[in-house]
Amino acid sequence: MKKILVPIKMVLDANVRPRVKADGSGVDLSGMKLSINPFCEIAIEEAVRLKEKGLAEEVVAISIGPAKAQDILRQAMAMGADRARLIETDRPIEPLTAAKLIRIVVEEENPDLVILGKQAVDDDCNQTGQMLAALLDWPQATFASAVAVDAGTLHVTREVDGGHQTLALPLPAVVTTDLRLNEPRHCSLPNIMKARKKVLDITPVANCGLDMAARLNVLGVKPPEPRKAGRRVANVSELVRDLRAAGVI
Amino acid sequence: MTILLLADHDGHTLGDATARAVSAARDMGGAIHVLVAGENVGPIAQVAANVSGVDKVLVADDPALAHLLAEPVADLLVGLSADYVAVIAPATSIGKDILPRVAARRDVMQVSDITRVIAADTFERPVYAGNAIETVQSTDVLKVVTIRSSAFDAAPQGSVAAPVESVSLPARAWKARFVSEELTKSERPELTSAQIVVSGGRGLGSAQAFQTVLAPLAECWHAAIGASRAAVDASYAPNDLQVGQTGKIVAPELYVAIGISGAIQHLAGMKDSKVIVAINKDPDAPIFQVADFGLVGDLFTLVPELVRALG
Numbered sequence: 001m002k003k004i005l006v007p008i009k010m011v012l013d014a015n016v017r018p019r020v021k022a023d024g025s026g027v028d029l030s031g032m033k034l035s036i037n038p039f040c041e042i043a044i045e046e047a048v049r050l051k052e053k054g055l056a057e058e059v060v061a062i063s064i065g066p067a068k069a070q071d072i073l074r075q076a077m078a079m080g081a082d083r084a085r086l087i088e089t090d091r092p093i094e095p096l097t098a099a100k101l102i103r104i105v106v107e108e109e110n111p112d113l114v115i116l117g118k119q120a121v122d123d124d125c126n127q128t129g130q131m132l133a134a135l136l137d138w139p140q141a142t143f144a145s146a147v148a149v150d151a152g153t154l155h156v157t158r159e160v161d162g163g164h165q166t167l168a169l170p171l172p173a174v175v176t177t178d179l180r181l182n183e184p185r186h187c188s189l190p191n192i193m194k195a196r197k198k199v200l201d202i203t204p205v206a207n208c209g210l211d212m213a214a215r216l217n218v219l220g221v222k223p224p225e226p227r228k229a230g231r232r233v234a235n236v237s238e239l240v241r242d243l244r245a246a247g248v249i
Numbered sequence: 250m251t252i253l254l255l256a257d258h259d260g261h262t263l264g265d266a267t268a269r270a271v272s273a274a275r276d277m278g279g280a281i282h283v284l285v286a287g288e289n290v291g292p293i294a295q296v297a298a299n300v301s302g303v304d305k306v307l308v309a310d311d312p313a314l315a316h317l318l319a320e321p322v323a324d325l326l327v328g329l330s331a332d333y334v335a336v337i338a339p340a341t342s343i344g345k346d347i348l349p350r351v352a353a354r355r356d357v358m359q360v361s362d363i364t365r366v367i368a369a370d371t372f373e374r375p376v377y378a379g380n381a382i383e384t385v386q387s388t389d390v391l392k393v394v395t396i397r398s399s400a401f402d403a404a405p406q407g408s409v410a411a412p413v414e415s416v417s418l419p420a421r422a423w424k425a426r427f428v429s430e431e432l433t434k435s436e437r438p439e440l441t442s443a444q445i446v447v448s449g450g451r452g453l454g455s456a457q458a459f460q461t462v463l464a465p466l467a468e469c470w471h472a473a474i475g476a477s478r479a480a481v482d483a484s485y486a487p488n489d490l491q492v493g494q495t496g497k498i499v500a501p502e503l504y505v506a507i508g509i510s511g512a513i514q515h516l517a518g519m520k521d522s523k524v525i526v527a528i529n530k531d532p533d534a535p536i537f538q539v540a541d542f543g544l545v546g547d548l549f550t551l552v553p554e555l556v557r558a559l560g
Contacts, residue, residue: 018377130349139424163432215358230541248503
């Protein structure tokens with residue numbers, strides 16, 4: 001195939017414990033470490049591997065977000081993406097809007113394959129890939145744990161609730177990544193330097209001419225109910241006694 | 250004011266997740282129609298018709314629906330959706346695959362993985378791996394919602410069967426094709442609906458220990474076996490046993506975490522369990538912060554001892 005498009009998202013680093021703002025308006029991101037969403041990193045890795053196997057000619061990374069999201073696009077290019085595009089906006093974007101913006105880019109770029117993370121670990125929505133496939137009327141294979149290309153047909157093994165399922169899809173298609181698809185590489189210093197010279201094209205979101213109005217009103221964000229403090233038991237017989245007293249065994 | 254609920258099944262049995270989603274639908278209010286799509290799914294439709302609160306069952310029986318692939322099922326749902334105020338499904342791998350496709354086709358924003366219904370258009374849902382709970386109100390005409398099964402009790406069997414009606418799938422050439430599937434066979438109860446879950450982590454040290462240490466305990470209790478992501482990554486357990494933010498979300502009566510340190514991604518998948526037991530040799534492991542009963546020590550000694558004590 002000629003081109004793979006990989007949409008990626010910048011999120012609160014998965015190792016940082018999120019703190020809900022005191023006014024209940026959201027999670028506090030100010031001064032926090034922001035990183036590439038782990039599933040998106042897997043998507044970049046998979047696209048780059050397909051290119052390295054000679055199965056794709058070009059990998060283009062795209063992100064929708066603030067100017068700072070250039071950092072994750074540079075990282076994607078250090079991993080091996082050939083060039084990148086940022087649709088710049090400071091507003092939070094719902095998956096439906098993200099899918100519509102990516103569709104605009106798909107129509108400009110004409111990729112054979114779009115690979116993206118199955119969910120972002122901030123809003124945990126798990127929607128954008130499926131929505132994009134629907135808008136393009138393309139086939140989809142979500143939650144991929146293995147991707148192979150054979151004579152223009154994509155074979156994708158998916159993680160489903162009871163085990164695995166394998167689908168065959170004609171190109172163009174949308175694939176969303178699960179955790180076990182691959183282990184993303186670390187970027188070497190020379191590759192990081194090289195990525196600085198690659199093309200990163202920035203488009204203000206206003207140029208896309210899309211109605212960006214949110215469809216969901218966030219009425220409030222609160223911390224989860226804390227669990228009551230538990231206690232240590234000294235030994236197995238104490239544990240069995242307590243579990244019986246609690247009525248769970 | 251009628252809700253259309255996409256039933257979750259494996260081709261043979263109606264998943265417990267469906268009856269749980271019926272409870273969420275009842276909280277939203279209005280009549281409930283359950284769509285059973287698949288091939289030769291008449292018996293499953295009969296089971297769905299007996300779930301209390303279901304007003305009608307629609308059956309779409311078509312070879313093209315055999316594996317509930319996203320394209321044909323989404324087409325079917327989009328076609329039916331004009332008559333409904335909401336299209337909902339359990340947030341299983343089937344519901345998560347299909348519903349966003351329906352939402353985009355209808356130009357509405359989906360509300361994913363709800364844990365509570367506040368009103369017919371307002372829901373609570375966990376974000377950031379459950380470290381925050383968001384209350385969202387949908388402004389769209391059609392609500393498209395997936396339901397976190399562990400947050401709702403299963404609707405009981407009713408005394409009167411709801412009517413069952415056939416619907417047909419308009420023929421079209423869908424692109425993705427089913428090739429094969431490999432489903433894990435297990436005598437144990439299903440992870441997301443089990444009363445007791447026994448989970449192992451990296452502390453187990455091997456796939457063999459899942460069999461020799463964890464399995465006897467699971468057998469004592471007729472419990473499901475789960476695993477942390479670390480255990481799955483180390484190939485001690487298959488991925489479909491993974492409990493956590495990106496694996497299965499469980500909330501059993503009893504969750505026993507063995508050799509699991511308690512990363513936030515794991516806690517996201519089990520912290521709503523009624524009673525949590527942690528067995529770990531590290532007294533500072535974060536799992537103890539959420540455990541009702543914590544036992545510090547060597548799991549290879551303590552778990553067999555527990556099995557003997559349960560006799």
